[in-house]
Each structure stands twice: as structure tokens, then as C-alpha cells.
Amino acid sequence: MRDLRIGIIGVGVMGADHAERVVRRISGARLVAVSDPDLPRATTLAESLGSSSAPAAGTGDGDAIRVIEDPLALIGNAEVDAVIIASPGFAHAEQLMACLEHGKPVLCEKPLTMDTESSLRVVEAEHKLGRQLIQVGFMRRFDPEYAALKQLLDSGELGRTLLLHNVHRNKTVPESFRSEMIVRDSLVHEVDVARWLFDDEIARITVRAPKPTGLVADGVLDPQLAVFEMASGAIADVEVFVNFQVGYEVRCEAVAEKGSATIGLGVDVLTRRAGHWGGAVPDDYRARFGTAYDIEVQRWVDATARGEIDGPTAWDGYAAAAVCTAGVQSLQEGRPVEVEMARRSEVLG
């Protein structure tokens, strides 16, 4: 079977990382086009990967990668079989709709879109089309540690899961990150983790913030503390701290009836030396979740070749957006907020 020809939209930090992944680390796919309003950035990337002489799983022998300025033109281009969207969240809705219009399978970085209404419109448009084309980049589901945790909890060995404690810390984030963005762009990962691990919807969310760190602009509420009340009665708490300074830390502890399980301790690098013990803290998500992204994109490519998707769906993206909308309201009003969501059966039949 011929390689899946991929176009990537947005080649900043994440898009460039995916581009390298497609070219060098996964099989069955070829990077044929990139698009970014920052043309020099797109051109430099296309030239460096397209003429790569390093062993390239995805490009063949230094195949050229086209730079297509207009992202919608990339989506419509006949030489692009499938699309990876790694533009900022505000651009996702229009680009997803274009992928649906052109019948192109798409792996869209989280969040699906930045608000509940546009996320629902995307879900409805995909449903109308009659086939699933959208996968959302909630990559934690592909991380071996999260996957092992999910398997353990689903096995029932520990009894019913009652609580999740989560920590999500970034070293720093760009200045564009205001309080709402922390909910919609960072906390959204734990929204998906809780829905996935509990296999349940979040019914109510509370987001509170202590006196903020002094290392952010005035008015930015960082860190934040969220509580998700699941429809079944289980509870998850999350600390999100995106200007933690130290490095990237993502942990999850599940507390069940007959035991608990924790991931994200970095125990594989635990060291003892010169009177100290400890390990390394990764700098960012690329170091911590590199394997998860590789597995995510490889499985997406393989599933796309079969005409399927294999991961979080547009509905998962919509559900996460609805929870985040309620979360932002909770943060602003200082009270728990019920999550308002369409009924799945009414939208998807």
C-alpha cells in the first residue's frame, strides 16, 4: 500500500515536532506539505526535512515538502491524503470544517476548538458526513504509563476507582497564556484523562485559584486547583501550575477500593549519588510524552489507512470543551458549575 501523504498545518513547537516524527520516526506516511503564516519558518522546516539525508522513514530519499501558504489550500490539495492540525486552538474550527468538507482524515491537536458551540458544530458536521474523520490529540491515552494505569483500573484488581489526584506543571508558558487559557489549553488534558479513566462524563466542575505566583503578569491566575465531580459520583482533583519554573511534571494517582496506583514519578531515572537521591525533571512535554506522540501518530496513520480512527473522537473533544467552558465560569464566579452538554444520543443517534 502506498504511504499516506500528510500535510501539517502550523509548524511551531508542536507542528515541527510532528513533522520530524512523520519524517523520521513513523512508518507508512510521508510528509508532503506544510502551512504556516510564518512563511520563513515553514520554508526552513520544509527544506531541512525535505532534503534530509538522515535515515528517513517518511520522506523517501529527500522528497521535497511543499510550502502552501493558505492552510485551507493545503487541506484541499489533491496530493494531501490526511492532515495534522497543529495551529493555535482559535484556528482549529475553520480548519476542521474544511477537512470535513474535503473528506480528509485529520489528527487535530487539542483542544478540538476553543468553545463549546463551535466544538458541537464540528461534531454535528462530522456526524452528518456519516464517517469519523477527526481524531483529537489527547496523547496521554497513548502514553505507556497512562495506558498501563487504565488497564489496571479496568481489570478490577483494585476494586472500583474512587478518586484521582492529578498534578500538571509546566516550567513556563508563553505570555499569551491568561487564566482562561490555562483551563482550555492545559487543564483540558486532565478533563480527557478523567473522562477516559473513569469512562464517565464530568457532571460538575469547580476551579479555584490561590494567591497567584508573583512570576506571571498581573491578573493571571496561576496555579489553579480543579475538582471534577463525575456523573457516577467519583471525584478527580487537579493542580495545574503552568509557570512552575522547575520543569515539566505530570502525575496521576488513582485511589481505588483495594489499593492505589501512581504514574509520572519518573522512577526509571531515580538516582542516588553524593548524599542525594532523585531523578531528572523533563523540560517540557516533548521530553515527557515523546513516546506517546510517536504511538499516537503511528496508530492514527495505521487507522487512517484502514479508513478508521483509533483514539479520542470529535465527541471527546466536544465534551472536554463543554467541561472547560464550565470550568472558566467556575474560576470567574468562585463556585461549582454544572457542565452543560448535549445528549450524545440526540447528536449522534
Ligand SMILES: NC(=O)c1ccc[n+]([C@@H]2O[C@H](COP(=O)([O-])OP(=O)(O)OC[C@H]3O[C@@H](n4cnc5c(N)ncnc54)[C@H](O)[C@@H]3O)[C@@H](O)[C@H]2O)c1
Ligand atoms: N498534545 C500536546 O501535548 C501539545 C503540546 C503543545 C501544544 N499542543 C497544541 O498544539 C497546537 C499548537 O501549539 P504550539 O505550542 O505548537 O504553538 P506555537 O505557537 O509554537 O505554534 C503555532 C504555529 O501555528 C502558526 N499559526 C498561527 N495562526 C495560524 C493559522 N491560522 N493557521 C495555521 N497556522 C497558524 C504560528 O505561526 C505557529 O508557527 C495548539 O493546539 C496546542 O494546544 C499540544
Ligand SMILES: O[C@H]1[C@H](O)[C@@H](O)[C@H](O)[C@@H](O)[C@H]1O
Ligand atoms: O499546549 C500545551 C500542551 O498541551 C502541554 O501538553 C501542556 O502540558 C501545556 O500545559 C499546554 O499548554
